[in-house]
Each structure stands twice: as structure tokens, then as C-alpha cells.
Amino acid sequence: xFEIFGIPSQALFGQLxxxxxxxxxxxxxSLGLAVIFGMLNIINFTHGAQYMLGAFIAFFLLHYxxxxxxxxxxxxxxxxxxxxxxxxxxxxxxxxxxxxxxxLLLTFGLALIIEGVFRNFFGSSGLPYRVPDSLQGGQNxxxxxxxxxRAWVIVLSLIVCFATWYLIERTRLGAYLRAATENPTLxxxxxxxxxxxITLTYGFGVGLAALAGVMAAPIYNVSPQMGADLIIxxxxxxxxxxxxxxxxxxxxxxxxxxxxxxxxVFFPEASNTVIFVIMAIVLLIRPAGxxxxxx
Amino acid sequence: xxQAVSMHVASxxxxxxxxxxxxxxxxxxxxxAPSVIYPLxxxxxLCFALFACAFNLLLGYVGLLSFGHALYFGWASYVSAHAAKxxxxxxxxxILAGAATATVLGVIAGSLAIRRxxxxxxxxxxxxxxxxxxxxxxxxxxHGEDGxxxxxRGRLFGLISLADPMAMYAVVVVIxxxxxxxxxxxxxxxxxxxxxxxxxxxxxxxxLGYKTDRYKLVAFVLSATLAGVAGGTKAIVFQLASLxxxxxxxxxxxxxxxxxxxxxxxxxxxxxxFVIIAMQNYLAAFGQWVMVIxxxxxxxxxxxFRRGIVGEIANLLRIKx
Numbered sequence: 001x002f003e004i005f006g007i008p009s010q011a012l013f014g015q016l017x018x019x020x021x022x023x024x025x026x027x028x029x030s031l032g033l034a035v036i037f038g039m040l041n042i043i044n045f046t047h048g049a050q051y052m053l054g055a056f057i058a059f060f061l062l063h064y065x066x067x068x069x070x071x072x073x074x075x076x077x078x079x080x081x082x083x084x085x086x087x088x089x090x091x092x093x094x095x096x097x098x099x100x101x102x103x104l105l106l107t108f109g110l111a112l113i114i115e116g117v118f119r120n121f122f123g124s125s126g127l128p129y130r131v132p133d134s135l136q137g138g139q140n141x142x143x144x145x146x147x148x149x150r151a152w153v154i155v156l157s158l159i160v161c162f163a164t165w166y167l168i169e170r171t172r173l174g175a176y177l178r179a180a181t182e183n184p185t186l187x188x189x190x191x192x193x194x195x196x197x198i199t200l201t202y203g204f205g206v207g208l209a210a211l212a213g214v215m216a217a218p219i220y221n222v223s224p225q226m227g228a229d230l231i232i233x234x235x236x237x238x239x240x241x242x243x244x245x246x247x248x249x250x251x252x253x254x255x256x257x258x259x260x261x262x263x264x265v266f267f268p269e270a271s272n273t274v275i276f277v278i279m280a281i282v283l284l285i286r287p288a289g290x291x292x293x294x295x
Numbered sequence: 296x297x298q299a300v301s302m303h304v305a306s307x308x309x310x311x312x313x314x315x316x317x318x319x320x321x322x323x324x325x326x327x328a329p330s331v332i333y334p335l336x337x338x339x340x341l342c343f344a345l346f347a348c349a350f351n352l353l354l355g356y357v358g359l360l361s362f363g364h365a366l367y368f369g370w371a372s373y374v375s376a377h378a379a380k381x382x383x384x385x386x387x388x389x390i391l392a393g394a395a396t397a398t399v400l401g402v403i404a405g406s407l408a409i410r411r412x413x414x415x416x417x418x419x420x421x422x423x424x425x426x427x428x429x430x431x432x433x434x435x436x437x438h439g440e441d442g443x444x445x446x447x448r449g450r451l452f453g454l455i456s457l458a459d460p461m462a463m464y465a466v467v468v469v470i471x472x473x474x475x476x477x478x479x480x481x482x483x484x485x486x487x488x489x490x491x492x493x494x495x496x497x498x499x500x501x502x503l504g505y506k507t508d509r510y511k512l513v514a515f516v517l518s519a520t521l522a523g524v525a526g527g528t529k530a531i532v533f534q535l536a537s538l539x540x541x542x543x544x545x546x547x548x549x550x551x552x553x554x555x556x557x558x559x560x561x562x563x564x565x566x567x568x569f570v571i572i573a574m575q576n577y578l579a580a581f582g583q584w585v586m587v588i589x590x591x592x593x594x595x596x597x598x599x600f601r602r603g604i605v606g607e608i609a610n611l612l613r614i615k616x
Contacts, residue, residue, distance in 0.1 A: 043414045091598060100414045101360045102597050105554065108547060109593025116586030229425075232543060236422040239415055269433060276426035280407055283419065287410040 012265055013144035019261020020254065021150055021219060024157035025051075027253025028212040029234045031164055034243040036205035038181045039198050042092060042103030047234070048227030049114040050206045053080050054213025055222045056118065059129055069132035069218070076214045081207030088202040093195070111228070118224035126221025153215050160211065161250045168246055177201065236279045242292020252290060313614035314479075317562055325468050334464045335532075340572045341471045342529040347552040347564030348478050349521030354550075355559030356482055357514045358494035359409075362417045363424025364522050364549050366404065367397035369541025370427060371523030376443040376536035377436055386449045386457060386466070390527035397523020398516060400427070405515035409508055412497075421543060428541045442537030446530060463532060470528055474521055479561060481517065490514055522549075551589055554596045557603025562616050566605050 029047060036044045044050075057079055058072035067075070087110065095102045131149045138147035168174035180187045180194050188194045213227070220226055241252030256275050264271040282290060328337055346368055353359050375393030378384040384392065408419045431437050438444075448457040457463045481487050492500045493507050500507050530536045539545060548571065556567025571589075578585050600607055609616040 037414070043418065091594070094598065098601075099358075101354075101417065102601070104360065104362075104414065104417055105550065105593060106597040108550075109590045109597065112547070112590030112593065113587050114590075116583050116590060119586065120583040228543075232421055232425045235418040236425075239411070239418050239422065272429040272432075273426045276422050276429075279419070279422055283407050283410050 007265055009143050015261040015265045016258060017144070017146065017150060017261070018264070019258040020154050021257070022260060023254035023257020024154055025212050025216060025230070025253075026234055026237045026257050027161050027250045028157050028208055028215075029230070030237045030241065030249045030253050031161060031246065032205040032208035032212075033234065033238055034241075034246065034249045035164070035168070035208075036202055037243045039177065039201040040088075040092065040103070041096065041100060042107065043100070043235075044202075044205065045104055045107035045231070046087075046110045046114070047107075047206070047209050048229075048231030049111040050080050050084065050209040050227070051213040051216070051230065052118065052222075052224060052227035053083075053114065054210030055129070055217040055226060056213075057210070058214045058217045059127055059222045062129065069214070072214050072217075073211070077207035077210040080210035080213075081203040084206035085199055085203040088199050092202065093199075111231075115224050115228060122224055124223065124225060126223035126226075129217040129222050131218040149218055153219065156215065157212075160208070161253075164208070165246045165250065233275055236275050240275075240279050240282050240289060242289025244289075245291040248289075248291025313609075313612075313616060314561060317616055321562070321565070322472065325472075329461065329464055334460045336572070336576060338464055338467045338532045339529075340569050341467050342525050342532065343549070343552060343572055344565040344568035345471050345474050345528070346522050346525035347549050347556065347568045348475060349518045349525060350549045351553045351558065351560075351564040352478055352481065352521070353514055353518040354553060355563075356487065356494060357490045357511060359511065359515065360417045360550075361408070361420040361515070361518070361546075362550070363404070363420035363422075363543070363546050364518075365541050365543065365545035366420075366424035366427050367400055367519040367522040368526035368529075368545060368549070369431065369536075369538075370400055371397040371526035372530035372536040372540050373431065373437050373443065375527035376446040376530040376534075379449055379531060380443060380446045381436075384449075385453050386451055386531045389449075389531060390470075390524060393527025393530065394520050394523040397526065398520045401516040401519025401523075402512075405512050405519065409511045409515065421546065424541070424546060425543060428538070428543070431538060431541045437536070437538075440538065442535060443530075444535055446534040446536065448531055448534060457531070467528060467532060470524065474524055475565075478521065482561065486510070486513075548589070551593060551596075553603075555592060555603055557606030557609070557616075558601075560603065560605045560609060560616050563603050563605035567603065570604070 029051060033044060033047055036042065036047075054076045057076040058069065061067040061072045061075060062069070091106060091110075092103065095106060131147075135149040135152050138145055139151070140146075166174075168177060176187065176192055177197060180192070180197055184194045216226070237252055237256055238249070240256065241248045243249070256278065259278070260271060260274055263274040270277070325337075325341075346364070350361070350364050353361055371393030373393075374396040375389040378392040379386060379389040404420060404423045407423065408416050411419060432439055436443075448463060450456050451462075451466060455462055457466060482490075489500065489505055489510050492503075492505070493510060497507055526540060529540070552567035552571045553564045554567070555570055556565065557563025574588070575585060578588065581588075596603065602610055605616050
């Protein structure tokens with residue numbers, strides 16, 4: 001035990017860890033939002049509900065199908081991704097030609113429907129989800145105790161974030177994707193099926209949200225409203241980072257998580273609001289966001 | 296040229312004729328209604344109708360989607376409730392105090408939010424509203440989860456007791472109609488024409504020399520202030536200010552009311568408020584299903600009838616409403 005700025009190291013590093021965990025989820029979710037926004041020009045309000053769906057699917061798989069966490073990690077994103085593809089084909093694709101706001105309103109309505117159904121069956125209280133056996137316990141690092149599961153969440157989300165970055169910025173598929181974001185008509189003229197790419201992008205983005213949901217299930221309880229408040233914070237993260245850059249979304253997500261964790265140590269009353277305050281400051285000095293291009 | 300002018304005048308008089316008729320119909324309804332419908336329900340509808348009209352001023356006529364209008368509604372209701380209960384102000388002064396709070400908040404949030412366009416605008420207003428929601432949880436004068444309860448209705452101008460439901464109803468009707476006419480006046484003023492120009496094509500309005508940011512900010516503050524009047528009135532009528540009023544779900548509700556009634560129509564938001572409040576009242580027993588139904592209405596409105604109830608009627612009869 002030692003002290004930093006009069007704060008016991010245990011408390012400081014403990015909150016830093018929580019900050020990193022929150023940051024992992026901010027990064028994963030804002031990444032999905034940014035990818036979807038890039039292709040569909042729609043801000044996906046259902047993202048929080050799809051994150052919650054991921055957690056619930058993990059819960060169902062464990063309790064009704066006997067499939068463990070590792071299976072859920074694969075199955076939940078696929079299931080949610082497929083429902084996302086269905087949503088895109090049936091509803092969203094008719095809105096691209098209209099004002100942005102209709103996409104927002106539609107996805108907000110969908111979020112209300114999903115959250116309402118789950119609240120109806122599961123109430124507002126959380127359901128516990130066990131940490132998988134292989135990730136029980138933790139490491140004593142000398143200055144703090146690091147639970148294995150939390151370390152896993154941080155590592156996995158870093159891997160997923162950078163894999164996504166690599167996919168979009170460094171592969172041929174990603175190049176098509178970026179080209180279609182810039183000028184869909186021209187890319188279609190080259191014989192690339194842009195509408196299908198848009199559909200798959202939406203499926204991929206919401207799949208990321210579901211993956212985050214499965215990862216969150218053992219840390220926070222599984223509850224119907226777990227996504228609703230989180231998504232608003234993620235919106236603020238997106239405003240701060242700007243949606244133009246994948247790396248920007250990742251860095252902003254983790255950075256804000258850490259800042260939020262530190263605020264909990266030094267000024268706990270402001271921990272709920274610090275991200276919004278940062279957003280206001282960023283808007284004052286850099287209206288386009290930290291990594292954004294002026295639109 | 297002359298022909299164009301005369302056609303313009305003709306369409307304007309047609310507009311004012313259908314709108315005047317609808318306005319008189321609405322006033323007649325408000326006079327007759329309390330003998331048929333429970334006054335407290337009507338007052339709730341009127342508060343939300345005013346809230347939705349204020350919101351529509353921004354979304355329908357400037358094209359700015361604020362997803363955080365609960366901020367002005369809720370904080371005005373807190374301040375009005377506090378003013379009436381703790382400071383002992385008369386109801387009209389309490390409502391004014393609430394509206395003034397909403398104005399100040401509108402200036403701050405508005406000047407931040409108009410720095411970004413489109414979808415970011417919605418996200419910023421939502422995030423700022425959520426921030427003030429957390430302040431409302433922590434601030435001591437709001438009493439957290441309990442809210443400010445047992446707010447006295449008091450005496451209007453220190454003279455007329457508002458404990459009588461009909462007296463209270465009359466006051467709410469007057470406030471609603473006054474604000475409604477103010478909004479109508481704004482929409483058809485030269486200022487309102489510039490707002491519509493910004494909605495249709497902002498770069499073009501800029502190129503014509505309009506400082507669009509100033510127009511947007513003034514419209515934003517007007518909308519926030521009127522939402523504040525609605526919130527303050529609601530606090531006095533129901534003698535309660537609570538966290539529900541500042542939560543994001545409330546912001547969603549006012550969007551829904553406006554969308555159901557008809558975006559950018561004069562009467563749409565009021566009709567939408569009536570429909571949604573009535574639905575909530577009759578379906579209250581179904582618990583969380585109300586949320587599902589509201590979500591479904593959202594989806595149905597966006598996919599199938601984007602004009603809303605009043606917009607569809609106006610389109611069918613080829614009149615302006």
C-alpha cells in the first residue's frame with residue numbers, strides 16, 4: 001500500500017481499472033456507431049438495446065441451452081447481427097433518401113420496443129451472470145488486485161477494436177467500404193454491390209454491440225435498461241471523438257473511460273457528468289470533435 | 296408578376312381561413328370539453344400540447360431535432376415548484392421563474408448545440424439533457440427520487456384561488472392559447488420565413504446574407520422558453536415536479552407527440568399530445584407494454600405516415616392546418 005496525491009493506491013488503480021473497463025465498452029459501442037454512420041448515414045439509437053440483447057442472449061444460452069460464455073461470445077453477435085440485417089432490409093433501407101432524423105426516430109422506436117418487451121418479462125432488476133470458470137480468480141500485482149475476467153475484457157476489446165481498424169483501414173474490403181462511404185454511386189459503377197455492403201455493415205456494427213453486451217454480462221448484471229443510459233454516454237463520446245475516424249473512436253472511448261474513472265477518485269460527485277462536461281468543452285474549442293473533419 | 300402576387304395573396308387567405316376555422320374549433324372544444332371530460336386530464340393534455348408546440352417550432356420550422364427538450368420542461372417545473380413552495384411566490388410568478396430558467400438553459404445548451412449540424416445536434420442536446428438529469432438527481436432542492444411534492448397552487452395575482460379545478464383550468468387554457476398564438480405569430484412573421492428558409496436550404500440562406508446561427512439560436516431559446524412555460528404550468532397544476540420530467544424518455548415522448556400529430560403543422564402537436572396522453576391514460580394498466588406501443592407508433596409513423604394525423608388530413612383536404 002502506498003499513496004498517490006493522498007489517495008490510497010488500491011483505490012486509485014481500482015478506479016483506473018473500472019475506467020478502462022468502461023472505456024472498453026465505450027470504444028466498442030462508439031466504433032459500431034461510427035461504422036454504421038459512415039455507411040448508412042443513420043445514427044443507430046437501437047445500439048444500446050442491441051447491446052442489452054447480446055447480454056440477454058448470453059443469459060438465455062447459459063440457463064436454457066446450457067451453452068457457456070465462450071459459445072455465447074460467438075453466437076450472440078451472430079444472432080443479433082442477423083436480426084440487424086433483417087431490420088435493415090425490412091425497415092431502414094427505405095429511409096436513406098430521407099432526412100437523417102427519420103433514421104434516428106425509427107431506431108429510437110425500435111429501442112423502445114425491445115426494451116419495453118424485456119422490461120415486461122424481466123422487470124427492472126438485474127439478473128446475475130457467472131464469470132466463466134476459466135477466468136475466475138485474479139492476479140495480485142503488488143499494488144492492486146486484478147481480477148482475471150476484467151483483464152480479459154480489456155484485452156479482448158483491444159483486440160476486437162484493432163481488428164476492426166485493420167479490416168477497415170488496411171484490407172481490400174475495407175477500401176471498398178471507405179470508397180462507398182465517400183461516393184456510393186461511383187463505387188456501384190465499378191460493379192460493387194453497395195446495398196449489400198450497407199446491409200452487412202449494419203449487421204457487423206450491431207454484432208459488435210452484442211459482443212460488448214456478452215462481455216458486459218458478468219460485470220454488470222443483465223438487465224433490460226443496461227443499454228439505455230449507456231448509449232447516451234456513448235453518443236457524447238461520439239460527439240467528442242467525431243465519427244470520421246475509426247482510431248479516433250477507439251482512442252476517445254478508452255481515454256474517456258479512464259478520465260471518468262479518475263474523476264470517481266478525485267471528485268466523485270462529478271463522475272456521472274464529467275464526460276458531458278468534456279463534450280461541452282470540446283464543442284467550444286474544437287466544434288468538429290477531436291478527430292472529426294469539419295462537416 | 297402581378298398574377299404571382301395575387302396567387303400568393305389568395306393562397307395566404309386560404310391558409311388563414313382554414314387555420315382560423317381550426318383555431319375557433321379548438322377554442323370551442325376547450326370551452327365545452329370540461330363538462331364532458333375530466334378537467335385534470337384536459338390540463339395535462341394542454342401542458343403537453345404546449346410543450347409539443349414549442350418543440351415543433353424548432354423541429355417543424357427550423358428543422359432542428361432537439362432530443363433533449365425534457366431539460367427545459369423538467370427544470371422549469373422544478374424551479375416553478377420550488378418558487379411556489381419554498382419562496383411562496385404566486386403561481387404566475389412561479390411559472391415565469393420556471394420559464395426564465397428554461398431561457399437561460401436554452402441559451403447555454405443552444406449556443407453549444409448549434410455549433411454542430413444534423414445528427415450531431417440531436418446527440419448533443421440529448422447528452423446535455425442527460426447531464427442536467429444527473430444534476431437534478433444530486434441537487435438538494437429537487438429532493439432526488441421524491442421530487443418536490445405538495446406544491447401549493449396558490450392564488451393567481453394573490454387574489455383568485457386556484458384550488459378550484461375550473462379556475463385552474465381557465466388559467467391553463469389562457470396560458471396555452473396565448474403561447475399558441477405567439478407561436479403562430481412567430482411562424483408567419485418575417486423572422487419565421489427566414490427560419491423556414493434555413494430548414495429548406497441553410498447554405499443558400501447563408502449565401503443570401505442571413506446569419507443563420509443567430510436565427511437558429513433565437514428559435515432554440517424561444518422553443519426552450521415556451522417548453523419552460525409548459526413545464527412550470529404542469530408543476531403548478533399537478534403540484535409535483537419529479538425526475539420523470541427531466542429524463543430522456545420525456546424528450547422522446549414530446550418527439551412522438553409531434554410526429555404523431557404532424558411535423559411542421561400548426562395544430563399537429565396539440566392533436567398528437569391529446570392522442571398520446573389519452574393512450575397513456577387508458578393503457579396505464581398494461582405497465583411496460585405502453586413503452587412497446589409507443590415504440591411501435593414511432594416505427595409506424597416513420598415508415599407509413601410521416602405527415603402525421605393533421606398533416607394527412609391537410610393533405611387530403613388540400614388545406615393548410
